[in-house]
Amino acid sequence: xxxxxxxxxxxxHIEIETETKAVRIRLRANPRAQRYLLRxxxxxxxxxxxxxxxxxxxxxERFARQHIDWxxxxxxxxxxxxxxxxxxxxxxxxxxxxxxxxxxxxxxxTTGVSEDGAPALLxxxxxxxxxxxxxxxxxxxxxxxxxxxxxxxxGRIGKKIAAISIRDTKSxxxxxxxxxxxxxSWRLILAxxxxxxxxxxxxxxxxxxxxxxxxxxxxxxQLAPQTPTARRWxxxxxxxxxxFG
Numbered sequence: 001x002x003x004x005x006x007x008x009x010x011x012x013h014i015e016i017e018t019e020t021k022a023v024r025i026r027l028r029a030n031p032r033a034q035r036y037l038l039r040x041x042x043x044x045x046x047x048x049x050x051x052x053x054x055x056x057x058x059x060x061e062r063f064a065r066q067h068i069d070w071x072x073x074x075x076x077x078x079x080x081x082x083x084x085x086x087x088x089x090x091x092x093x094x095x096x097x098x099x100x101x102x103x104x105x106x107x108x109x110t111t112g113v114s115e116d117g118a119p120a121l122l123x124x125x126x127x128x129x130x131x132x133x134x135x136x137x138x139x140x141x142x143x144x145x146x147x148x149x150x151x152x153x154x155g156r157i158g159k160k161i162a163a164i165s166i167r168d169t170k171s172x173x174x175x176x177x178x179x180x181x182x183x184x185s186w187r188l189i190l191a192x193x194x195x196x197x198x199x200x201x202x203x204x205x206x207x208x209x210x211x212x213x214x215x216x217x218x219x220x221x222q223l224a225p226q227t228p229t230a231r232r233w234x235x236x237x238x239x240x241x242x243x244f245g
Contacts, residue, residue, distance in 0.1 A: 010056075013025060025048070025071075028048055035052055036049065036063040038064065047071055080243065082244045086100065090121065091190045092111070094190070095119055096119065097111065099134060100121065101123060110122045121134060138189050139186040141189050145189060150203065152200075153223045156223060160180065163180075164184070172185070173185050192233075195230050195233055198231070
């Protein structure tokens with residue numbers, strides 16, 4: 001009896017050598033995938049190559065080599081991580097704010113201006129506590145803005161929101177559950193207000209149309225006429241927003 005050769009197990013990663021560097025790419029088997037897919041996750045954890053059912057490491061390496069120039073270009077264009085420390089700049093509601101120490105040990109984060117008159121976030125506490133304080137403050141601001149816009153849009157279509165949660169989702173800007181609970185990424189507070197408003201309207205529209213049908217998109221544009229430009233903005237700038245915090 002002939003023994004069937006066991007299927008080759010995928011390694012955790014591969015490394016593609018280039019003239020200037022070796023690029024490490026994680027491999028993720030996905031039996032539901034129809035094709036190989038190379039991507040850069042928003043959490044900055046490094047390149048990932050999805051391997052479809054029936055795929056193997058040899059074809060994965062071949063696919064990665066074919067797209068290595070694209071990957072290196074994306075890695076080089078990726079913005080540096082901003083940790084919310086003193087001297088960093090954060091785009092609050094789309095406008096850059098300089099993070100400044102107040103010199104006080106206690107108090108609340110407030111908006112103000114720097115010595116040269118530029119918008120600033122004034123943050124009390126020790127330097128090593130400032131990133132946490134800025135993040136918490138931004139999440140609270142996101143909650144206030146998203147709650148206001150979501151409730152406004154819900155009122156326009158006669159729907160009630162069960163609850164709103166603010167999270168740090170990596171693959172989507174918002175979601176709507178069948179029980180009426182909405183969830184949003186706090187990073188929307190970094191975007192211009194019309195972008196946050198679009199995402200709020202998008203999820204509220206799902207309270208009436210739990211799909212992405214033509215009816216849904218018509219309703220979404222009724223609530224937020226900026227829908228087409230906002231969608232395009234998020235595709236072009238979403239990775240930038242994930243470079244903060």
